[in-house]
C-alpha cells in the first residue's frame with residue numbers, strides 16, 4: 001500500500017458492435033465483440049490503472065532494457081504494429097501478465113528469479129503470444145467487458161468474505177485472465193518461436209518452469225507465483241518444451257547469463273517494508289509516516305491499496321485505506337451518502353491530535369445488516385479512512401476492539417522505523433568451489449538457503465564452480 005491508490009474502476013465503453021476478425025496467429029476467422037482499436041483502448045485504460053495501483057519499479061535503465069528486449073521480439077511477431085509496452089512492476093510477487101492491445105508486465109519479483117536474458121525472453125515471448133493470438137480479447141468478449149466495472153473505490157463491500165479477494169486481487173482480478181490450457185500451450189509455442197527467432201536458447205524457458213515450480217514451494221513470506229497458479233502444470237510444460245527442442249523444432253544458443261545478472265545488482269527483493277509492515281500487533285508505514293495498532297489474533301493483509309484485518313470468525317473487519325476527498329468531513333459525507341448506509345453519532349473527535357470526522361453507521365446488504373464505526377483522519381495532507389464493522393449480531397462483541405484500533409492511529413516518529421530499508425540483491429563472484437551450504441556460510445543472506453537455491457537455479461547437491469556470478473540477498477532487517 002505504498003501509494004494506497006484506489007482503483008477508480010475500469011470504465012470500458014463498449015459500443016456493442018460485434019465483428020468477425022481474422023485471428024493474426026491462426027489466420028482463422030474469429031467472432032469477437034472487439035475491434036483492434038477497441039482492444040488497444042482497453043489495454044491503455046487498464047494500463048493506467050495497473051501502473052497506478054501496482055506501481056512501476058523505479059529504475060529507468062531496467063525499464064528501458066525490458067522494453068527494448070520485448071519490443072524486439074514483438075516487432076517480429078504477427079502483430080508488429082501494436083503499441084507494444086513492457087513494464088517492470090514494483091511487486092515482489094513472482095508474476096508476469098499481458099493485457100489486450102500489447103501491454104505486458106513483469107514484476108521485480110519474477111526478474112529477481114531469472115538467471116538469464118533468455119529466461120526473460122521466454123516469459124516475455126509467452127505473454128506476447130497471449131496478445132498476438134488475442135486470447136485476452138476473446139476472453140473479454142465472453143465475459144462481456146461491460147461488467148469490467150471494477151470497484152475497489154466503492155466503499156462498503158457487502159460480504160465479509162468478499163473483501164479478502166477484492167483487496168488481494170487489487171481489483172484487477174479480471175485482468176489476470178485465466179486462460180484455457182490450450183491458450184497456454186499456444187502461448188508457450190509462440191513464445192518459443194519468438195525467443196528463438198532472436199537466437200535465445202529454448203532450454204532456458206524449460207529451466208524457467210522448473211525454477212518457478214521450486215519457487216512456489218519457497219518460504220520466507222514469498223507467495224505462490226501468480227504466473228504459475230493460473231497456468232497448467234509447470235513440469236509438464238517444461239517437458240513439452242524440451243520435446244520440441246529434442247525434435248529440432250526450435251533451437252538457439254544465446255543465454256546472456258552474466259549480462260542479465262548484472263542488471264539485478266541492488267534490486268529490491270521481497271516485500272518492501274517502506275510500504276508498511278507489521279511488528280506484533282502494530283502496523284508501521286515508514287513512507288507515509290504513520291502507525292496503528294490492529295486487534296490481536298485477527299487475520300491481516302497488507303496490500304498497496306490498504307490494510308485489513310478480519311476476525312478469525314469472519315464476522316468483523318477493520319480496513320485502513322485512503323479516501324479521495326480533500327477533508328475528513330467531505331469524506332464522511334460521501335461515505336454516508338451511499339445507498340443503504342445510515343449514519344449516526346457524527347462527531348469530530350481528534351485522533352492523537354489529528355483532525356478527524358467520525359460516524360457510526362448501519363448498512364443493509366443483501367446478506368444482512370452490518371454495524372460499524374468509521375473515522376476519516378487527516379495526516380500529512382492525506383485523508384485516511386479507518387473503517388471497522390461487524391455483522392449486526394456481533395457488533396457489541398467487536399466494537400471496542402475496532403474502536404481502540406482506530407483510535408491508535410498516530411504519526412510515526414521513531415527514526416528506527418522511519419529509516420527501515422528493504423532487502424536487496426547483491427552479486428558476488430565465487431573465488432572457490434562451493435556447495436550451497438558453504439556458499440551461504442561465506443556469503444550470508446537475509447533469506448533462507450532455499451530461496452538462494454531457487455533464485456540461483458541451484459539444486460541440492462550441486463557444486464558451484466569457482467568464478468560463478470551468484471545472487472545473494474542482503475539487508476532488510478526490521479527493528480525490534
Ligand SMILES: [Zn+2]
Pocket residue numbers: 126130179184187231
Ligand atoms: Zn500464460
